[in-house]
Amino acid sequence: MATTTVSSVSLSLNDRITAGILALLIGSFLVFGAGLANSAVLHDTAHDVRHSYGFPCH
Amino acid sequence: MIVKTLLAALVAGLIAGVFTTVAQSARVVPIILHAEEYEAKEPATEQPAATEGQQHSSLEQPATIGDILAAFSPITPAYAHEGEHEDEGGIMFGMSRFSGTLLANLVTGTGFSLLLTGISLLIGYPITLRNGVLWGACGWLAIHMLPAVGLPPELPGFPAADLHDRQIWWVATVLLSGAGLYLLVLRPEILAKIAGLAALAAPHIYGAPQPADISSPVPAVLGAEFAVAALATALASWIVLGLVSGYINDRFLKSA
Incomplete structure (x- = not known):
């Protein structure tokens, strides 16, 4: 942990790919849930945010 | 790490x-x-769900049951109605x-x-x-x-076109734009930059779904x-x- 950076310098390629894919998966899940999911409760809670961000919804 | x-x-x-x-x-x-x-x-x-009680068609039954359930439930109405039917939402918790x-x-x-x-x-x-x-x-x-x-x-x-079409176009545009920006900004090759511009332009040449009536x-x-x-x-x-x-x-x- 002495010389860790986000770049490829010390995070091994494998770790980088794993972390990257993990981040993309969780990130897409969150954005999908808040922005695009077709649930009435999620829609109403995130209503103003969906409009503000221009997510296509209702 | x-x-x-x-x-x-x-x-x-x-x-x-x-x-x-x-x-x-x-x-x-x-x-x-x-x-x-x-x-x-x-x-x-x-019609907002709050104006119920005028007529009780079978269509409105789920809301009424939901209301009764909500009255006995420690869970808030918004939560209790989750997934019951499409028109009703309410803010989470x-x-x-x-x-x-x-x-x-x-x-x-x-x-x-x-x-x-x-x-x-x-x-x-x-x-x-x-x-x-x-x-x-x-x-x-x-x-x-x-x-x-x-x-x-x-x-x-x-007014807006069909939600499903718009969401598909939107997701495709986001993905193509992201890839296009990467090719355009971070790749030194001239071919990559051209491909990047093409990726950025492609969804707009295809065209977004538009509503038939814009009033x-x-x-x-x-x-x-x-x-x-x-x-x-x-x-x-x-x-x-x-x-x-x-x-x-x-x-x-x-x-x-």
């Missing part, structure tokens, strides 16, 4: 989410509320509209932040304080500005104000997100 990187993205996303909520309440949310006054004037679009917006912004901000970190890790190009603004601006271009060329941010009550009860001036305010607010949020991500990466991940 993986956990630490993801944690950094999480913190940056939460900070950006709080900022976004404040920024949105300055201009965007007031315009949405204003537009809803016009939307409500339109006859027979959606009975929160206020503002808390709902805050929660959604925290979730969305964290999501955006994780996406940015994920891309940065996969292409091996770290987010720093120096380039954070550019990362943010590219995120804004890919997720908001470029899709908005075909599907501008819409107010409640605006709307909401004044056009309000829509114009909203589109600009929404995009500007999103840009501000993304720049904050990029800067905070870069700062956290520089400060806590580089020499931890």
Whole structure:
């Protein structure tokens, strides 16, 4: 942990790919849930945010 | 290390989410509320569940059962109705509209932040304080500005094409724009840059799904104000997100 950076310098390629894919998966899940999911409760809670961000919804 | 990187993205996303909520309440949310006054004037679009009791057709039974259940339930009505039928929503856990917006912004901000970190890790190009603004601006271009060329941010009550078609076009545009920006900005080859431009242009040449009838009860001036305010607010949020991500990466991940 002495010389860790986000770049490829010390995070091994494998770790980088794993972390990257993990981040993309969780990130897409969150954005999908808040922005695009077709649930009435999620829609109403995130209503103003969906409009503000221009997510296509209702 | 993986956990630490993801944690950094999480913190940056939460900070950006709080900022976004404040920024949105300055201009965007007031315009949405204003537009809803016009939307409500339109006859027979959606009847709010609060006006039940006039006629009890079988169609309305689920709402009535839901109301009775809600009366006996410690769970708030919004929560109890989840998934019962399409028209009824209500804000999660009975929160206020503002808390709902805050929660959604925290979730969305964290999501955006994780996406940015994920891309940065996969292409091996770290987010720093120096380039954070550019990362943010590219995120804004890919997720908001470029899709908005075909599907501008819409107010409640605006006409729109089929939701499913729009969502597919939107997701495709976001993905193509992201890939296009990567090819255009980070690849030195001239061919890659040409391919990048082609990827950016492709969804717009194909064309976004448009509504057949564009008449709307909401004044056009309000829509114009909203589109600009929404995009500007999103840009501000993304720049904050990029800067905070870069700062956290520089400060806590580089020499931890």
